[in-house]
Amino acid sequence: MEDISPPVSESSEPSDSMQDFYRLQQELLAITLILTGLIFFPVWYFYSFNIALNYLLGACTGVVYLKLLARNVEQLGNQKDKLGKSHIAIFVGLIIVGTQWNGLHVLPVFLGFLTYKAALIVYTLKTLLNSSD
Amino acid sequence: MDPIVQAASVFSAALAIGLASIGPGIGQGNAAGQAVEGIARQPEAEGKIRGTLLLTLAFMESLTIYGLVIALVLLFANPFAV
Numbered sequence: 001m002e003d004i005s006p007p008v009s010e011s012s013e014p015s016d017s018m019q020d021f022y023r024l025q026q027e028l029l030a031i032t033l034i035l036t037g038l039i040f041f042p043v044w045y046f047y048s049f050n051i052a053l054n055y056l057l058g059a060c061t062g063v064v065y066l067k068l069l070a071r072n073v074e075q076l077g078n079q080k081d082k083l084g085k086s087h088i089a090i091f092v093g094l095i096i097v098g099t100q101w102n103g104l105h106v107l108p109v110f111l112g113f114l115t116y117k118a119a120l121i122v123y124t125l126k127t128l129l130n131s132s133d
Numbered sequence: 134m135d136p137i138v139q140a141a142s143v144f145s146a147a148l149a150i151g152l153a154s155i156g157p158g159i160g161q162g163n164a165a166g167q168a169v170e171g172i173a174r175q176p177e178a179e180g181k182i183r184g185t186l187l188l189t190l191a192f193m194e195s196l197t198i199y200g201l202v203i204a205l206v207l208l209f210a211n212p213f214a215v
Binding site: 017018019020021022024025028066069070073074076077082083087088091092095096099100106110114116117120123124 | 177178179180181184186187192194197201202205206209210
């Protein structure tokens, strides 16, 4: 039977082609951390230091979640055949701790966790605006 | 807590996470499969494909997370508990 799959170029180095992915990962983490810093102080000012710490806990967990998701995507197809579930476990642990611990409130923790999503939207808008120029 | 409220909460939590996982699960499977296929065809574009996959998975997984939050709040911080 004739092989109809396109030829695979041998010259391309996987490590070189992965630079885009690592750059995107670093950029997303940086935007998440910047947004966390920008939102933390207004929350402290308008609500309380305790609520701001709750927000910070959620945001830090969001950074870890994004890092684990990126690691799972990086390993997909190379070392693993399917996506891992470790990042979901991090989130479940955060919400359970947020609901069970007396000093924590679930809403600021959850909204802090969603900071990574705001970073994704910022990155997508930035890419969109750069490509339209 | 009232046993009927407790039973309804557990049932609702199961429904929330179960139904919220169906769509993103199918979508993530499709996206990951197509991405791996694309990498096999064009290894020189691996970084770009994996980057796009990371963004799409993060967007898709947030739908599951919303259902998970509802389920966990119903189980561990039930607002209907007296």
